[in-house]
Amino acid sequence: EDVKEYWWYHDALPSHAWNVWRYHYPQAAYPYEALITGNRARTLADPELELLDTGIFDDDRYWAIEVRYAKGDPTDVLMEVEVTNVGPERDTLHMLPTAWFRNIWSWEPDAIRPTLERDDDDSLRIHHPWLGELRLSASLGPDGSSPTTLVCDNETSARVRPNGVEHHPYPKDGINDHVVSGAATVHPDGVGTKGSFWYLLEVEPGATVVLRLRLQPIDVADASSRESRLGAEFSSIVEARIAEADEFYEAIAPAEASGDEVAVMRQAFAGLLWSKQLYYYDVERWLRGDPMQSPPPVQRETGRNSNWLNFSAFDIMSMPDKWEYPWFAAWDLAFHCVAIARVDPAFAKYQLILICREWFQHPSGGLPAYEWDFGDLNPPVQAWAALEVFSISGGEDFEFLSRIFDKLLVNFTWWVNREDQEGTNLFEGGFLGLDNIGPIDRSHLPPGYTLHQADATGWMAYYSLAMGVIATVLNRAQVRPTADLVVKFLEHFALVRSALNGMDLWNEEDGFYYDELVRPDGTSETIAVHSMVGAIPLLATMMLDEDLLVRALAAGRRCAELVGSTSDSLDSLYESGALRGEVGDRRLLLGVVSIDRVIRLVERLLDESEFLSPHGLRSLSAFHREHPYEFDLEGSTASVDYEPGESTTHLFGGNSNWRGPVWFPLNYLACDALERLGRFYGDETLVEYPTNSGNQATYAQVATDLRRRLIGLFLVGPDGRRPCLGASDRFRDDPRWRDNVPFHEYFHGDNGSGLGASHQTGWTGLVADLIIRVYGTGATGREDLFGGGVERA
Secondary structure, X not given: OOOOOXXXXXXXXXXXXXXXXXXXXXXXXXXXXXXXXXXXXOXXXXXXXXXXXXXXXXXXXXXXXXXXXXXXXOOEEEEEEEEEEOXXXXXXXXXXXXXXXXXXXXXXXXXXXXXXXXXXXXXXXXXXXXXXXXXXXXXXXXXXXOOEEEEEOOOOOHHHOOOOOOOOOOOOOHHHHHHHHOOOOOOOOOEEOEEEEEEEEXXXXXXXXXEEEEEEEHHHHOOOOHHHHOOXXXXXXXXXXXXXXXXXXXXXXXXXXXXXXHHHHHHHHXXXXXXXXXXEEEXXXXXHOOOOOOOOOHHHHHOOOOOOOOOEEEEEEEOOEOOOEOOOEHXXXXXXXXXXXXXXXXXXXXXXXXXXXXXXXXXXXXXXXXXXXXXXXXXXOHHHHHHHHHHHOOOOOHHHHHHHHHHHHHHHHHHHHHHOOOOOOOOOOOOOOOHHHOOOOOOOOOOOOEEEOHHHHHHHHHXXXXXXXXXXXXXXXXXXXXXXXHHHHHHHHHHHHHHHHHOOOEEOOOOEEOEXXXXXXXXXXXXXXXXXXXXHHHHOEEEEEHHHHHHHHHOOHHHHHHXXXXXXXXXXXXOOOOEEOOXXXXXXXXXXXXXXXXXXXXXXXXXXXXXXXXXXXXXXXOHHHHOOEEEEEOOEXXXXXXXXXXXXXXXXXXXXXXXXOXXXXXXXXXXXXXXXXXXXXXXXXXXXXXXXXXXXXXXXXXXXXXXXXXXXXXXXXXXXXXXXXXXXXHHHHOOXXXXXXOEOXXXXXXXXXXXXXXXXXXXXXXXXXXXXXXXXXXXXXXXXXXXXXXXXX
């Protein structure tokens, strides 16, 4: 799931008036076959063969290319391409900056076809039905010569068409074929729908060449000379955008953060902002097919997403990674929004609202999980994310909070009706984003089997609390009368809490929650895997201030029962240990896990022989390194052992692995839960950290240290390495490589090296938020509404 190339997003502004990315391109023939055959020969127990492993970058024979985009105004786009020959010898590079139209004219009869044509003054003249008349200007080459302008059509070549019929003499790979082999596949009159400026660059070793392009409305472009629009004026715009970007991030970065931390934060935000794209998927149209194309196969009518006929997306969305994962994922998106809210709260709110809009949300109330199966289940974290975004953006946009609350009410009801069909308040939900973490495929059980899931049930308790907090905020701000809904969600939380703790999911001997498999004959078996599945109930924890508690008791007996009181007084709560503090400043810990179980769960999480790694919390306990868990299902034996790196099982295709690596979503939420415990207990309660070490720390200190461990994945350590970059000496020593930071899908559970998709800035971009949080609230401010901020909100 990782692309075998090296590129990095270096900078970006939310307005996209400034965007920078870097690419390292080998000078020798690209080793496609070596990568294919080399990885094919490796087993699941071997590490993947990476591009650096092929030796293609040995002797520094590569090009370092940096592309910078700037905007003069919304319709004035500047692009600067900087090419450096890192190699030891003079070398040649063919550089082809390209403009093309997305081919939508082949979808409909009588569609208007845009065109671009070669014009004088080394430019392309562009005619578009709604963008109007534009000019794309190109600078001269370093030797003062003009580039060669090549034009073809953005149409599919016969070589990849099923019937092999050539419809276009100048297809979209025509420019490539002309440059590589001299084929007559470019339009001799220079008219088409795809055009390139062909620069033939001869670059001395260590030398740098800079090329410039600019796209403008043609009347604006023609009002000045090419020298002006690509010269001093161009430079002044780029300098202004750089200054604005520096000023923007200076206001966001904590003053106490190191230069390395600020650089990592800025690259994380850049990855998030670069990973937006248009997402266009009309399910009904997809099932029907395009009128100008061959009809789709009949299997499509009953295939994936065929029951989501209302789904019709044509929206700008935040992608996990627009190269490796160019589609949204509902729970990934929630984490994206929390980080994006630090730099662009309006876009973060737009994303959360969008996933709940009528053209996304199913009429039944379900939210689409991800493109390949809308009907699958992701953890219901949208309410939590809405609270985070609301809080980060200042805690005053009640219209946003009220709007998303209504949509999530429908989704919450869908969860209750769909995933608790037995009415036991124990929930199913399939893999819930955790892929390989268990011994069986939790989404596809044999007929008649039911799985009571500790994580699904914990998520629903968490969902209940988040919805209760939203209702409380809306009611306190007098936006709308939601007091009854506060009680409703507290009541649901209480029911889930009772079910979770009364239906054998808690193992007293191990001090941990496990899933329970119920067979068709009614017998059940505990699936005793030490994984983050059993820690998710810990997330459903909330701290209530005394003022809110007093009003809850005054609201009636039912509210008093829900917060654990046996009377209209707070005194009875002291006996359980759930109420602490001095009169007037007392606080209640309301959690799905009782106080005594919290202590045992945390003890296991903070044990270095189990979950605690130098780089965060492992998804599966290292206990299973020496103690694999085996499970028999209908005569087939499955097992789980600790795998800190890539997966060695073909479950879920063998390409996703939560069996040991550190990954950000649950680490982020676990740190939040520990911070809430810290606010409740204060400084007087200490825990052993790490477990069995003899060191004592407050819960708040533990949360801060765990966040620093996660941040440390990306920082240069005492050995000169960034753990996420692995053991490569080039990434440690080479100044052109060592400060380029990728944001991987997950990280090795023992050494922290990045694994999986290498640019999944989506949820791993949370590191930017963590850097701000470890130093305080930052410029945008933040209140943890779960941790006692309900009243202040």
